[in-house]
Amino acid sequence: MAKGRVEINSEACKSCQYCVISCPKKVLAVGEAVNSFGYPYVVAANPEDCIGCAMCANICPDAAIEVWRG
Ligand code: SF4
Ligand code: SF4
Numbered sequence: 001m002a003k004g005r006v007e008i009n010s011e012a013c014k015s016c017q018y019c020v021i022s023c024p025k026k027v028l029a030v031g032e033a034v035n036s037f038g039y040p041y042v043v044a045a046n047p048e049d050c051i052g053c054a055m056c057a058n059i060c061p062d063a064a065i066e067v068w069r070g
Pocket of ligand 1: 055
């Protein structure tokens with residue numbers, strides 16, 4: 001199984017949760033902290049399960065997610 005790494009730009013996240021819903025491995029979740037705009041931003045709750053598919057990055061309307069493969 002391919003391995004991936006996901007990084008979320010917390011200040012760019014608007015907490016829409018599209019990425020949470022789109023992730024086939026349930027890696028992402030809304031965290032408890034809020035960014036400076038008042039949005040509780042998404043974090044990688046299960047980072048070890050990321051396969052680098054980039055579904056989350058592709059669906060994010062605010063380009064808040066970067067994905068690395070390998
Ligand atoms: S790259 Fe794929 S597996 Fe990794 S967090 Fe994004 S949607 Fe989930
Ligand atoms: S899709 Fe983007 S803006 Fe929406 S919750 Fe995920 S990281 Fe935040």
